[in-house]
Amino acid sequence: MASFETVIGLEIHVELATKSKIFCSCSTEFGAEPNKNTCPVCTGMPGVMPVLNEEVINLAVKAGTALNCDINLINKTDRKNYFYPDLPKAYQISQYDLPICSNGYVEIEVDGKKSQRALTRIHIEEDAGKLIHLEDEENTLIDYNRGGVPLIEIVSEPDMRSAEEAVSFLKNLRAILVYSGISDCRMEQGSMRCDVNISVRETGSDVLNTKVEIKNMNSIKEVFKAIKKEEKRQIELYSYGEGHKIKQETRRWDAAKGRTITMRTKEDAHDYRYFPEPDLPPVIIPAEKVESIRNTLPELPKQKKERMVSEYGISEKDTEILIEEKEIADFYEKTVELSKEPKEAANWIITEVLRVLKTQDEIPVTEVQLSDLIAEVKKGTVSRTAAKEVFDEICNSSKSVGEVIEEKGLRQISSSDELESIVKKILEENPQAIADFKEGKQKSFGFLMGQCMKATKGKGNPGTIKGILEEALNS
Ligand SMILES: [Zn+2]
Known part of the structure; x- marks a missing residue:
């Protein structure tokens, strides 16, 4: 049987961390009362004029510099025309042929091998509202709070060859965006969403076969599962000579059933009739501004990893786990600063803190509590077994380590x-x-x-x- 390879391209929508929306001054706060953060501009009333939020340009340029892109000093916005109830203007302001950033790359690492995967472009656009289908309700409700929230869409080249590569790409991309403060990238809240374009071909061929798009994935784990499932489906069809049955279509991932389902086929693909947005002038960015934004880039995950390995003498593997979430990396570094015990701190965080974080969102202990605990183990005040008991007790509690040791009589006899x-x-x-x-x-x-x-x-x-x-x- 012929062997196949998978061709994957990703399109990632990321909500920018601005305080206000892209074309009006409404708040972008997540979780507000429905339709509270709206005004005539973001609900598309006739006669209103959009004003581009400068912070959107700043963050998009920041994303471009962090992702090794060329910044297009002159770019423009375009209207993408389509009707849908979550889009009251019946068009979305986006960028078509002159996006804010072109080219660029993201580094990936699979099985210890490092390489780069190319980006095609990054453009700015506005988000749409949200349709809410209540259970047992006939009518659909609409919340326009999200309408007009600024997005960047990051488009990759069809450069990935496996689900593992796509996952590494997404994880690294997400870390870079979070570290540089461009977005909080909370996939479960929808502030980062991913569309996967996937096709398969015989290994060694350079044709691009018909691709299928899987829309709106909101978890990296599910992206992995969806790619595995879709590549299997396509390979099976080609192997049995039924490749013609693969249609260019948009599919949805049903996480509960673990399979992809047709949403729409090419026949009902939109013709968006893009044209230059007449209400907004072209975006002109001074070259000095790009340089000054580049200079504000913080330490990115790659540099952080290299520094942490050499500064703290911890393993590359442990470092990778610690830096995956910026919040954890910061927590680790503060704990080391207090305890002067980098290896112990890494062990406690990787085994105990991350274990608790599987069932809650907030780090369960403070840096002071954890470094005190590490100090007591080192002094021999408590045994390692007793220290685990102390840890469970200080989790989500304001008790000090000393208090818990006395209260539970865990002081070790070292005399x-x-x-x-x-x-x-x-x-x-x-x-x-x-x-x-x-x-x-x-x-x-x-x-x-x-x-x-x-x-x-x-x-x-x-x-x-x-x-x-x-x-x-x-x-
Ligand atoms: Zn508004």
């Missing part, structure tokens, strides 16, 4: 005097075990250790006990 008398007592009670040990039975050492730990109710410092016991047995 040699106290432990020596316990060991002495255990040895007196177990002459047979001593005899066995002297005959070379290593097992009885473990038994005696266990008895000592039990006598301290698990609070004895095992390292100290071990030392005392060895000395007593070997003397």
Whole structure:
């Protein structure tokens, strides 16, 4: 059977982190009361005039510089005409043939191999409102709060060859946008949405076969699953000589059923009749402005990773986990600053903090709490096992580490005097075990250790006990 390769291009819509909308001064706040953040401009009343929000240009240029694009110092807006209830003007102001950024690339890493995937363009446009279909209600409701929220659309070349590459692309792109403050990229809130264009062809061929578009994916995990499923569907059709059945169409991913479903075919594709937006002048960006924006770019994930590996001596793999979310990276660095224990801090965050974050959105402890806990383990005040108990107790609580240790009686016995008398007592009670040990039975050492730990109710410092016991047995 012939072997196939997958050809994937991505289109990503990202809501920009501006306070107000793209053509009016309404707030962009997410989760406001329905239709509260609207005015005659963003609801498309006749006779109103749009005014372009300068911050949109600033953030789009910032995105372009962070993603290695050419910035088009002269660009323009165009009308994309179509009717849909969430778009009261019956056109969307977007950019057609002269976008704000061209070219560019995103680095990806799959199986330890690093490479680049090209971008075609980035353009600015306005978001549409939101249709709300209430359960058991015949009528559809509309919330125009999102109408006029500024977006950038980032379009990649059909440069990716697997779901793994697409996921790496999206993760890195998202991290760059969040780190540079361009967008919060909360996919679950819709502030980053992804359309996937996918086709398959025989390996080695350079034809581009009919592609299918999967629209509006709002989770990177689901993008992965959808690509896997769609490439399988297309490969099966080609393998059985039924490739002609793959139509250029838009499909929707049904996450619950785990499959893609036809939304519309090419026959009902829109002819948008783009034309230059007559109510807005061309956008002219001074070259100096691009340079000054480039200079405001913060440390991006790639540089952060390199610095963290060399500065803290933690592994590349751990660093990748820590920098995936900027909030976690910041939390880590503050904890290290307080505790001076980069490896311990990485371990606690990766195993415990991220575990809790699977079921909640907010980091459950403060940097002070975590660094105190690390210090107490280092001093031997608490054992590692007890420290986990302390961690669970300080999660989502304002209690200090010291308070929890006292409250739960978790203080470890590290005093040699106290432990020596316990060991002495255990040895007196177990002459047979001593005899066995002297005959070379290593097992009885473990038994005696266990008895000592039990006598301290698990609070004895095992390292100290071990030392005392060895000395007593070997003397
Ligand atoms: Zn408005």
